[in-house]
Amino acid sequence: MRPLFRVALIAAMTSSCLGAHAAAERLLPVTTSWIGNTFxxxxxxxxQIDITAIAVAPDGKVYTDAPWDEAGAEASVYQNGKRLDIAGDTHGWGNHGGNAIAINRRYAFLAVQVGNEKGRLVGEGLWPAKGQQWFGISRRAIGNLKPSVPFQSMAIQAHSRAAASFLTVNEVSVGTPAEIGGLAASETTLYASNTSHDEIDxxxxxxxxxxxxWPVHEPGRIALxxxxxxxxxxxxxTGQAPRAEHYSIEGHRLEDALPLPPDSVAVDITVDKDNRILIADNGPRQQILIFSDANGHGRYALTATLGQRGGIFGGKASEIGHPRPGRFNGLTGVGTDAAGNVYVATNGIGPRLLGTGAGLGAVLQxxxxxxxxxxxxxxxxxxDGACIDPGRPDSVFTGNKRFELDWSKPPGQEWKYVGFLSNRFKYPQDPVFNLDGWPGMPVARRLAGHTFLYLTDMYADHLKIYRFNETRDGETAIPSGLIAGHYRPVDKIPNRPPNGNWIWRDANGNGQFDADEFESDTTAVKIVGGLGWWVDTNGDIWRTSDTSGILRLHFGGLDRAGNPIYSFANATVSPMPEPFSHVRRAIYMPQTDSLYVTGYTNDAGRQPGVSKEVGRVLVRYDAWSSGTPVKRYAITLPWDSSNRPLHLLASLTVEGRYIFAAExxxxxxxxxxxxxxxxxxxEPGPEVGHASGWVDVTNGINAHLRKNGEYIVFVEEDARGKVLMYRWRPQ
Incomplete structure (x- = not known):
């Protein structure tokens, strides 16, 4: 997702180039909307898509930091439910955000990282040498975060202002952790947790x-x-729970102690106007713990909490996963203002992102x-993508969330966030947390009277399968199956076979990868080496191979634990259909026994430097199951790999009377x-600034025909934390 300068360029190119190719084509009259982002x-x-640290000003302005936001809002400012500002120079040209932020009356101090894009950025003092990376602090002015505030001299050249405003704290080899774990600032002094060096600088x-x-073992967040x-x-x-230690301004350890609960995982700390200490606890409690020293003698006691115990996973079994005020989920930051208001940041996982890329959804309250x-x-x-829940036509699944839609509301207000699907406390082996950087593109199917969620990953290597049990697990998607391609993306799965190309099914229903639940391929069937996944409405799974044809895993009903059954023994492989030399996607519609295949032919072949695309030709075959399918038509698809941005298709789907394909x-x-x-x-309308981010996944589009004749088309929009939703009534 992060090639050299891509996001900064695409953000500008997309908004300016949308419509360039459509100028000669009919622009269909749609209403543009979206789900998943306040704005x-x-x-x-x-x-922004992630918030891992906050600092709160007395007037209630909230300053944020995070390692990554696809459109460059790693460090932002919010107040009263509005976004006020974005810092510059935290994105692109080797720049990244970080996990700490502090403010005083004049400045905001941001923890940031600076790299060199694998040695392609060269300039003494501007970027580290090839193979090296910098972790440090960037200084900005309160009231205008975009320009940095220099504190050292540097020759005038491109990017020198940002470099003159950056303090290198650690220079390390690429891949070596050396982040700034916490920051605090007075009007005269800045304190930084040099976590990997066991010291406060x-x-x-x-x-x-x-x-x-002065020394502190693995210091993190700091509160002044x-x-x-x-x-x-x-x-x-370390594996043990973090502790809260008290230090004098000279760095002497004081005897005060906070009686943190034994199961707490403190991830942030702040001190409010009444000298109470607030701890963001990202352990099972998922609460803000509030400590007071009633007598002023350093004998602190837990006197209050903010939020429901258990957070989004608390309450009755049927309430698990329901987001409501005070039901926190993945605490990352806490702060207070002069009026005593409390500010809480969450991202669905916590400051340690594990395998979740940029977290699992930012919420600032x-x-x-x-x-x-x-x-x-x-x-x-x-x-992320979206699809309609087949059991509830006003309900929408994304990779690990559920939304409900009120079609009567105006664009951008139809959606309501109602379910978080990944329960890391009950199902810690859920592949969402250790398989790839993001939950995946959703396909929901109703099979044997039950709803199942299938998720394809960004690189189309594997397919995750989930089941639901609302009375026992609420909104939680229970790990049910996994079909693995290449070995490397699944190397963190417990008890996995030694190579890829296997199927796991949760036979005992505990949501864990037990050793006796894997089936390795001992046949000629191969899952690896393709890009296309499709689950048809009968539950059969279709997998394309670039050069070996099309694999079909037949749905074998449900096992005793309620999992869909798939097996290499119940699979068929169809040879490469004429006229294809490479197959990229295959979509099967049982209602008409039609298979839609895309890819390359000898006359319209592959070209280097392009990936994840659908190909240059689409063919519809009817009577596919007869053994003698009939080619109904062939379409030459948009293709210009020399254009910038690329003019070619990334994803497609079939619904009702139409084929929808996204560039x-x-x-x-x-x-x-x-x-x-x-x-x-x-194309995206004025409701979203006529702009879309890159559709960078193989299953980035989905469509649904409502009973009233309106088509709903969902398209991945990874730039700005949402999924585009188009509403179209054919004329």
Whole structure:
């Protein structure tokens, strides 16, 4: 997702180039909407996709930091439910965000990273040498985060201002962890947790020159108390729970102690106006723990909490996964303002992202002193698609969330977030947490009276399968099956066979990968080496191989635990259909016994430097199951690999009377299902700033025909934390 400068360029190119290819094509009349983000980008705003650290000003402005936001909002400012500002120079040209932020009256101090894009960026003092990476601190002005504030001299050249405003704390080999784990600032002094060096580094806030340092084991977040002393979270990297330690301004350890619960996982700390200490606990409690020292003698006690115990996973079994105020999910930050309001950041997993890439959805909330929710902003989706729940036509699944839609509301307001599907406490082996960087593109099917969710990954290597049990697990998607391609992407799966190309099914129903639940391929069937996955409405799974034809895993009913049964023994392989030399996608429609195949032919072949695309030709075959399929039509698909941005298709789907196919830039081509004729294109409207991010996955589009004749088309929009939703009534 992060090739050299791609996002910054695509953001500009997409908005300016959308419509260029459609100028000669009919633009279909659609209503543009979206799900998953508070802001749609119609006014230029969006909520970032991850928040791993916050700092709160006395007036209630919230300053954020995170390692990555696809459109460059790693460090942003929010207040009263609105986004006010974005920092520059945290994205592209080797720049990345970080996991810590602090403010004083003049400056915001951001933990950031600087790389060299595998040695392609060269400049002494501007970027590290090839093979090296910098972790440090960037300084910005309060009131305008976009430009950085230099504190050292540097020759005037491109990017020198950002470099002159960056303090290198650690220079390490690429891949070596050396992040700044926490920051705190007074008007004169900046404190930084040099976590990997087991020390607190102290700098002059104006000159950024070192003042002193003192040892703390694996320090993390820092809170500056009103008396100038510092509270520091220690032991933040080891397996044991972090501790809160108290230090004098000179770095002497004080005797105060916080009686943290034994199961707590403290990830952030702050001190409010009443000198209470607030801890963001990302353990099973999922709460803000509030400690008070009633007598002022350092004898702190847990006197209050904010949020429901268990967070989003608390309450009755049927309530698990339901997001509501106070039901926190993956705490990353806590802060307070001068009025006593509390601000809480979550991302669905916590500051340690594990295998979730950019977290599992950013939520920033403000609570009044009495605990009532004041405001909230959401950036819930990244590299995500959407599909209608076949059992509930007003319900939508994404990779690990569920939304309900009110079709009567205006664009961007139809959606309501109602379910978080990944329960890391009950099902810690869920592949969402250890298989790839994002949950995956959803396909929901109703089989044998039950709903199942199938997820394809970004690179189409494997297929994840989930079942549901609402009375026992609420909204949780229970790991049910996994069909693995190549070995490397699944190397963290417990008890896996020594190579890829296997099937796992949760035979005992415990949601864990037990050793006796795997089936390795001992036949000529091969799952590896393709891009296309499709699950038809009968439950059969279709898998394309670039050069070996089309694999079909037949649905074998449900086992005793309620899992769909798939086996290599119940599979068929169809040879490469004429006229293809490479097959990229195969979509089967049981109602008409039709197979839609895309790929390359000898006359329209592959070209180097392009990946994840559908190919250059689409053919519809009827009577596919007869053994003598009939070619109904062939379509020459859009293809210009020399154009920038690329002019070719990334994903397609079939629904009702139409074929919907998305270009990598987001333009959707609509074809008549009966004849193959192109009818026009769909493009993002003013509701989303006429802009789309890169469609960078193989299954990035889905469609649904409502009973009233309206088509709903969902398209991945990874740039700004949402999924595009088009509403179209054919004329």
């Amino acid at each position: 749609g980008f119609g006014d230029g705003n969006w909520t 102290v700098f002059d806030a104006e000159t950024m020159k070192p003042k002193t340092q 108390a009103r008396d100038g002393t510092l509270w520091v979270l220690a032991d933040t990297l 403000s609570y009044a002193p009495n605990g009532d929710l004041r405001w909230e902003v959401d950036g819930l989706l990244f590299v 990598v830039t987001g333009t959707v081509h609509v074809y008549d299902n009966a004849t193959g004729a192109e009818l026009g294109v769909i």
